[in-house]
Amino acid sequence: MSFAPDDFNGSFPALITPMKGGGVDEVAFRRLVSWHIAQGSHGLVPCGTTGESPTLSHEEHMRVVEICVAEAAGRVPVIAGAGSNSTVEAIALTRHAKEVGADAVLSVTGYYNKPSQEGMYRHYAAIAEAVDIPIIVYIVPGRTIVEVSVETMGRLSKIPNIVGVKDATANLARPLRERAACGKNWIQLSGEDGTALAYMVQGGQGCISVTANVAPKLCADFQNACHKQDYSTALALQARLMPLHDALFCEPSPAPVKYAVSQLGLCTDEVRLPLVAATERARATVRAAMEAAGVTKA
Numbered sequence: 001m002s003f004a005p006d007d008f009n010g011s012f013p014a015l016i017t018p019m020k021g022g023g024v025d026e027v028a029f030r031r032l033v034s035w036h037i038a039q040g041s042h043g044l045v046p047c048g049t050t051g052e053s054p055t056l057s058h059e060e061h062m063r064v065v066e067i068c069v070a071e072a073a074g075r076v077p078v079i080a081g082a083g084s085n086s087t088v089e090a091i092a093l094t095r096h097a098k099e100v101g102a103d104a105v106l107s108v109t110g111y112y113n114k115p116s117q118e119g120m121y122r123h124y125a126a127i128a129e130a131v132d133i134p135i136i137v138y139i140v141p142g143r144t145i146v147e148v149s150v151e152t153m154g155r156l157s158k159i160p161n162i163v164g165v166k167d168a169t170a171n172l173a174r175p176l177r178e179r180a181a182c183g184k185n186w187i188q189l190s191g192e193d194g195t196a197l198a199y200m201v202q203g204g205q206g207c208i209s210v211t212a213n214v215a216p217k218l219c220a221d222f223q224n225a226c227h228k229q230d231y232s233t234a235l236a237l238q239a240r241l242m243p244l245h246d247a248l249f250c251e252p253s254p255a256p257v258k259y260a261v262s263q264l265g266l267c268t269d270e271v272r273l274p275l276v277a278a279t280e281r282a283r284a285t286v287r288a289a290m291e292a293a294g295v296t297k298a
Contacts, residue, residue: 003043003077003103005134005163008187009205009227010042011219012079013212014050016254017064018267024060026067028267033071035266035298036212040220044068045208047081048106049143050254055272062096069101079136079208083108087123094131104134106166106208111144117152128159135161140168140191150174154181166191166208167199175202193245197238200226210253211245214260215295240293247289251282260286264298 013036018028036044046068047053047061056064065080072078082093082105090107097105107127109120128135137156141147147169148156156162164187167174172195175188179202190199190207199207200223212219218241225234248257255271259278262269263286269277278286290296 002074005104005187007077008043008079008104008136008164008189011040011212011216011223012043012045012189012206012208013041013216013219014048014208014210015044015046015068016213016258016261016267017047017051017056019270019272020268024056024064025267026063029064029067030071032261032266033068036216037072037075039216041076041212041216042206042220042223043077043079044072045079045081045106048138048208049108049140050210050213050257051081052254052272052275053081061093062100065097065102066100077103079104079106081106083138085110085113087126090123090127091130094127094133094135098131098133102133104136104163106136106138108138108140109144109146109148111146114146117149120146120148121152121155124156124162125159128161132161134163136164136166136187136189137162138166138168138191142168150177150181153178157182157186163187164189168192170195172198172202175199175204179203194242196222197226197231197234200234201231210248210257211241213257214248214264214290215241215244215293218293218295243289244293244295247285250285251278256282256286259283260290263287263290264295266298
C-alpha cells in the first residue's frame with residue numbers, strides 16, 4: 001500500500017537508530033518498528049536528527065530506511081530522512097528513499113553552510129525536480145542556524161511535490177501565517193513536542209515526535225484527541241507527557257531518549273561519538289519522568 005500526503009497526520013516517532021557494539025542493531029530496529037505500529041503510531045520517520053543521521057554512513061543510512069520500509073510493510077506511512085547540507089547528497093538520499101518505497105522524505109535545511117533564503121529555495125527546488133516524491137521541509141534552527149522564512153515557504157509550496165513542513169521552531173506565530181502563505185492543503189507537522197498542543201489547535205495535522213519513541217500509545221492518543229478537537233483530553237495527556245518532553249532533552253539528544261527506550265528493554269542506550277551516553281543525573285531525571293507518565297514497560 002502506498003500513502004499520499006493526506007495520510008501524513010497524527011503521531012510519527014522520529015525513530016532512534018538502535019546500536020550495538022558500534023554498529024546498527026538491525027534486529028532491535030525491526031522490533032522497534034513493529035512495536036510502534038502495534039502501539040498505534042500513525043507513521044514512522046527513520047534517519048532524522050533523533051536517528052543520529054549525521055553519524056550514520058551512507059550505507060547505514062540507506063539500510064535503516066530499507067529496513068523501516070520493509071518492516072512497516074505498508075501498514076503506516078514512512079517519511080524517510082533524506083536531507084543534507086549538500087544538495088547533491090540530498091538528491092542521492094532522496095532518490096534512494098523513493099527507490100526502496102518510502103512514501104515521502106524529510107529534508108532538513110542547510111546546516112553549517114548558512115545558505116540565504118534564495119539558496120534554500122533553489123536547494124529544495126533542485127531536489128523536487130530531481131526526484132518525484134513528496135517532500136517535507138524540515139526547519140530546526142536550533143540545530144541548523146538557518147530558518148526557511150514564511151515567504152520562502154510560500155514559494156516552495158507552489159512546487160507540486162513539496163507538500164509540507166516539519167516545524168521545530170517552537171514559534172507559534174508561524175502556523176497560521178504559513179497556512180495563509182501556503183494554502184489549505186499544506187501539511188503542517190510539529191517537530192517540537194512541548195508546543196505540539198498549541199500547534200495542533202492552530203491547524204496542525206500531527207507531530208514528528210521524540211517522545212513517541214518512549215510513549216507511542218500516549219502520543220498517538222494525544223494526536224487522536226486533537227483530531228477529534230477534544231482538546232480537554234489532549235490537554236490532560238499533554239500535561240501528563242510534559243515532564244517526559246523536558247526530560248528527553250535534559251542532555252544532548254538522543255542520549256536521554258535512547259536511555260529511556262533501553263529502560264523499556266527494546267535496545268541498548270549506545271550512541272556514537274561525539275555524543276556520549278546519558279549521565280547518571282540525566283538517567284534519574286528520565287526515570288522519574290517515565291514513572292510520572294506511567295511509562296514503565298514496552
